[in-house]
Amino acid sequence: MLTYQDLLQIPPEDEKKRIAFVQSVIFDHKASDSYKMAVTGDEYDKKRNVTIMKYQKTLRTLEGKEVPDLWSPNHKTTKNFFNYFTTQQNQYLLGNGVTWNKEDTEKKLGQDFETKLQDAGKYALVQGESFGFWNYDHLDVFQLKEFAPLYDEENGALMAGVRFWQIDDTKPLRATLYELDGYTGFIWGERDEQGKANNDGRILKPKTPYILKTRTTQADGTEIYDGENYPSFPIVPLWANKQHQSELVGIQEGIDAYDLIKNGFLNDLDTAQIYWILKGAGGMDDIDMVKFLERIHMTKMANLDADQEAEPVTVDIPYEARERLLDRIKNDLYEDYMALNIAEIRSGAVTATEILAAYEPLNNKADGYEYCVVEFVRGILAIAGIDDEPSFTRSKLVNVNEEIQTVMQAATALDDEYVTRKVMTLLGDIDQIDESLERMEADELKRGQIEGEENESTAQTMGDNEVR
Numbered sequence: 001m002l003t004y005q006d007l008l009q010i011p012p013e014d015e016k017k018r019i020a021f022v023q024s025v026i027f028d029h030k031a032s033d034s035y036k037m038a039v040t041g042d043e044y045d046k047k048r049n050v051t052i053m054k055y056q057k058t059l060r061t062l063e064g065k066e067v068p069d070l071w072s073p074n075h076k077t078t079k080n081f082f083n084y085f086t087t088q089q090n091q092y093l094l095g096n097g098v099t100w101n102k103e104d105t106e107k108k109l110g111q112d113f114e115t116k117l118q119d120a121g122k123y124a125l126v127q128g129e130s131f132g133f134w135n136y137d138h139l140d141v142f143q144l145k146e147f148a149p150l151y152d153e154e155n156g157a158l159m160a161g162v163r164f165w166q167i168d169d170t171k172p173l174r175a176t177l178y179e180l181d182g183y184t185g186f187i188w189g190e191r192d193e194q195g196k197a198n199n200d201g202r203i204l205k206p207k208t209p210y211i212l213k214t215r216t217t218q219a220d221g222t223e224i225y226d227g228e229n230y231p232s233f234p235i236v237p238l239w240a241n242k243q244h245q246s247e248l249v250g251i252q253e254g255i256d257a258y259d260l261i262k263n264g265f266l267n268d269l270d271t272a273q274i275y276w277i278l279k280g281a282g283g284m285d286d287i288d289m290v291k292f293l294e295r296i297h298m299t300k301m302a303n304l305d306a307d308q309e310a311e312p313v314t315v316d317i318p319y320e321a322r323e324r325l326l327d328r329i330k331n332d333l334y335e336d337y338m339a340l341n342i343a344e345i346r347s348g349a350v351t352a353t354e355i356l357a358a359y360e361p362l363n364n365k366a367d368g369y370e371y372c373v374v375e376f377v378r379g380i381l382a383i384a385g386i387d388d389e390p391s392f393t394r395s396k397l398v399n400v401n402e403e404i405q406t407v408m409q410a411a412t413a414l415d416d417e418y419v420t421r422k423v424m425t426l427l428g429d430i431d432q433i434d435e436s437l438e439r440m441e442a443d444e445l446k447r448g449q450i451e452g453e454e455n456e457s458t459a460q461t462m463g464d465n466e467v468r
Contacts, residue, residue, distance in 0.1 A: 002028050004150045004159040007179075019201045022177050022186050025162045029148035038127035038144040041246040044082040044255065045126045051256040052076050052263065075263045081255050085337045086125040086247060092340075093366050093373065094118045095395040105388040109380075110138040121373060124238045128246035131161070132376060133178070134234045134383045136211055142235075149237065158237050174204070180233055182207040210234055236379035239372045251336050258329045265322050279309040338365040359396060366394065416440065 002025050010017050029035050043050050053076060097114045100106055106113070116132070116139040123130035123143045131142040131149070142163055150160040164175040172189040185205030189197045211228045240247055278284065278292070292310075334341045338361040345358055370392060377390045411419045417437060424433050 001032065002150065004152045007150055007160055015203055018177075018184075019186060019203065022162055022175055023188065023201060025148045025150065026164045026173075026175060029162075034128060034144065037246050037248070038129075040252075041082075041126045041128065041248045042143075042145060044248055044252070045086060047078050047080050047083060049078040049255065049259050051252075052078055052259045077263055078259050079255065079262070081258070081333055082126075082248060082251070085251075085333075085339045086122060088339055089247075089362070089365060089369060090118060090121045090125055092362060092395055093370055093392055094121055096393045098377070099391045099393060100388050102388050105386055108384065108386055113139055116141050117373075117377070120238050120376070121369075124240040124372070125247045125369075128240055128244065130238045131158075132236045132238060132380055134230070134236075134380055139380060157233075158235060159233055161235055173201075178233075178235055179207075181229055182209045184208070230383050232383060234383050236376055236383070238376040241368055241372065247337070251333055254329055254333045254336065258326060258333070261322060261326060261329070265319065277311045279311065335361070338362060355396075363394075 002021075007021065010021050012018070040050060094114070094117060098106075098117065120130045120132050120139075120141045123141065127144040129144045129149075131144075131147050133140040133142060146163055146165055148162045148164065149158050150162070151157065152159045160177070160179050162175050162177050164173065166173045172187050172191075175186045175188075177184045177186065184203060184207045186201055187204040188199060188201035190202070191197050209229050211230070243249075284292070331341075333339075340359060340362045345355060373392075374390060381388060381390075408419075408423075420436060420440065421433055424436060
């Protein structure tokens, strides 16, 4: 594993060594267990179960040799467990966006900050880690599949890293080395006019400061006159959990077992488990019988002598045990991931207490995840020079009628604005809250004016009576 200290050993002026080092960082990263798990997690998230996709049914010949089974069905359907779990966890915490203490924070972070934060969270849950790059006035997100971090051996802090990408094996490999004092672009595999690739690589863009200062004049147009960097490294890691690993760890085997059993069930249904009893075939040896079955599989027919007879026998397929096992594995997956099983919330008549109980495992999991997200956001805020603190409103299913009733019962002890915001949030009219509050304020002002005029009129009448 290469570290930040290994980078410091490379002289900044030695271009060949820096090119070779960056290439080594990429190769070392791709060979690491974390990268391999990130790739596997990404495949499962895309509903491509790598275990079931590689599974090939086999048969054994009379000689004991294992050969592919080319005759019976080999279904490879997959269940979307992992994508469902990670999406639920990510949107549960981040689906309602970020709440800030200061009004201008959202504007400073850019319009797409919350979207980028959701992307970073999803990548972290699936791959184990993601990275946020504060790029002057907005957030860019890197996946672990495309970014090789260089951590400090002494304190474990992220101090540098290499982002790499390659469209195809026949196309050039591009990379960017991010350091404290700027970033440098590299390229390998460029082809010259004769079509020969330069595998030694070269520096495509010299080291450039992160923040460039420009000025525009009528004579010279726009030019860069200065540059500066951030007070610390502008890339912050986001971990999925305190274990610093993909959420696929621990449930991959359960997903594989579910898919294998389900597809085995489908394969058995297709073949209907037919066996053949051959009568009058006592002279056939084992090889002859294998050839008979091969002919049945290939042509769906077979030639028999006059004194021979083939009788098919169908065996009932046991399914109840498989159904129970699939249900057991499914329940175990929900429990192991601590996900919310919507089936437990059976209807709209479920009480708020029952809903809260169903959410409790997901709440506990989200608590640990929120700690990682808050730490990540604080790191971005420090780089951007913003003094604020994030908070999140979790997205829950609720018994709306019961929740509204509870709020209204406590309305006498609460201010009108809180009650209005709470009720309209429960009704899903979040976008209309400010407009509704403005109407309430206008109505209250109007009522105050009317009451003032009535009081003034009453006082005038009383004064006239005293004069009389």
